[in-house]
Amino acid sequence: MPKRYALVGTGSRASMYVNALIERADKASLVALADTNAHRIGVHTAAIEAKGHPAPAAYDAADFDRLLAETKPDTVIVTSVDATHHEYILAALAAGCDVICEKPLTTTAEHAAEILEAEAKSKGTVTVTFNYRYNPLHEKVADLLREGAIGEIISVGFDWLLDTRHGADYFRRWHRESANSGGLLVHKSGHHFDLVNWWLDSAPIQAFAKGRLAFYGENGERNGHDRGYARATGDPASAEDPFALRLDDNEGLKSMFLDAESEDGYIRDQNVFAPGVTIYDDMMSLVDYESGVTLSYRLTAYSPWEGYRVHFNGTQGRLELLVVENDHVNPAAHGPNGASLHGAEAAAEQGWYELTVHPLWTKPERIDVGEYQRKGHGGGDVRMLGVLFDGDTDPHDRSANAQDGINALAAGLASNASIESGQPVVVAELFK
Ligand SMILES: NC(=O)c1ccc[n+]([C@@H]2O[C@H](COP(=O)([O-])OP(=O)(O)OC[C@H]3O[C@@H](n4cnc5c(N)ncnc54)[C@H](O)[C@@H]3O)[C@@H](O)[C@H]2O)c1
Incomplete structure (x- = not known):
């Protein structure tokens, strides 16, 4: 059956x-x-x-x-x-x-x-x-760390850049209101905090963060980007705006969102510089882990290129991963009838990565995990579906349960609370 x-x-x-x-x-x-x-x-x-x-x-x-x-x-x-x-x-x-x-x-x-x-x-x-766990690059990082390639991990640095195609998309629709998404430290950084939790096999216990809305929303006028319209579709003021997403330019977007608007007023193509944004676009957080490891994390949602740098400092060396991602706007395979659900074209640059282990006293070693997969979160989506629906084996323990979901949320919620209070926030206090 x-x-x-x-x-x-x-x-x-x-x-x-x-x-x-x-x-x-x-x-x-x-x-x-x-x-x-x-x-x-x-x-x-x-x-x-x-x-x-x-x-x-x-x-x-x-x-x-x-x-x-x-x-x-x-x-x-x-x-x-x-x-x-x-x-x-x-x-x-x-x-x-x-x-x-x-x-x-x-x-x-x-x-x-x-x-x-x-x-x-x-x-x-x-x-x-958490589909990013299933990205072959991230599995390789997990393997290397678990095999002790850099000894005992002492600290982690993680810098994630969302470009002005992908990052902007969170400011066009429901995500722009913190009540809907928890802000990007919950909605987006949850992926990144989950990766770190999984890589370290530990959980966050405290966060001290800074965050602000500095680029999108009403900053657009000051930064010289705002064209003064409310939504892109049908407004000539959006014609030359590189930030605009026009729903009638794309059959998938039109049928799924424009034609559905009369029912619930969900506007998918708001001007990213229109008022009403209650989330941050520039965030950093210092997170302490149960294991004693410290993480310094940054998320920028208005970058010219998309990707991330993550590095681990250990007792026997350092592991560095640099990924240029730029695959966000290529979801055609996922849309109903194959229609793309995003208006913008994929960034011209192909994705690529550099994964390097720098042992103490010896030459660095570049690690090859095959060609970078451009589609579906670095190839993670397809592999995750295999585990979810085909019973594929999960030797990397990638499947995440409710507690993993909470641990990923914990760093984001503690960071949000810390931004509000200006003080470090203890996770256990939030989850009492
Ligand atoms: N893992 C990933 O890489 C990834 C990528 C994209 C989205 N997501 C997640 O998928 C979810 C959906 O995101 P999306 O981009 O498809 O958004 P979307 O806006 O395209 O779809 C959200 C849907 O939820 C419906 N909805 C709104 N209020 C509802 C309610 N009260 N009850 C039931 N349905 C309601 C909307 O009508 C809409 O159809 C989010 O939680 C998002 O974080 C994950």
Whole structure:
């Protein structure tokens, strides 16, 4: 019998899961879709039917309990707006379902505690899909560190750059409001904090952070970037704006967002310099780990190039990874009917990396992990789907549970609280 899946939150990210399930129709059955927006459910349903598969049952998200009772899924996939994840996780666990949840697990410490408690009472379990763990480069880093390539790790430096294609996208839509996304230290840095937690096999205990909105939002006028429109589509003032995303330029964006607007007023193409941004675009945090390791972390959301540098200092040397990523705007394979869901073209530069181990007293060694994979988070998405749906082996222990999700959230929430208070924040105090 194929395993039964229901999915809630039928936006862009949902496409990856919907496609993965219908490609595995012999062992997976997508029985229901839910969203607050019926039009968006319809876009996915049409794409499913066009590929010759039966339409899943469609439910308003408000009827999620009825969905669970009527369609009896084994597993619920949660790809809705971040601040709503907990609602569906809790309902699914109460019904005894397993949960596959997109990062972040949730956006508050209170909901995190509720999820842990609900999971303890349920026969279901929660998996958080930290796809970056499945990137072959990141696995190699994990292997090298675990093999002791640089001895005992003392400190980590991590500098992540989002370029003005990808970074800007968080300022066009719901992410721009902290109440929806927890801000980028939760929504985006959760990936990075999770990687560090996994690499170190440890958890954050304290954070001291600085953060501000310095580029997007109303800074655009001062910085000379703002063209003074509210949304890009249909406004001539956006015509020459390199930051603009026009929904009617792209069939995928038009059908999924522009044509769905009348139902919920979700505007996908706001001017990134329009007022109302309540998240930061420039952040840094000093994080202490249970193991004694210290992390210095920075996230910049307005960079000319995209990628990251991470380095580990150890008792026997240093490991350095530099990645030029630039693959964000290439999600065509994930959209319904193959349509791209992002308006901008991929950056011209191909992704590349340099992974180097510098042992003490000897020559550095460049590590080759094959060609850099441009699509789907460095190739992580496809490999993660294999573990989630095909039972592929997981020798690197990449699968993340609810506690991993909370540990990834912890550094972000503590950093946000520290920015607010100006003081270091102890994680245990937040999660009391
Ligand atoms: N792991 C990754 O690399 C990755 C990449 C992209 C997105 N994501 C995650 O996937 C999730 C969805 O992001 P997206 O980019 O697809 O956003 P999106 O805006 O395209 O889709 C979000 C969907 O949620 C729906 N929604 C809003 N409120 C809801 C509610 N109360 N109940 C149910 N549905 C509701 C919206 O109508 C929309 O269809 C987010 O949690 C995001 O963090 C993860």
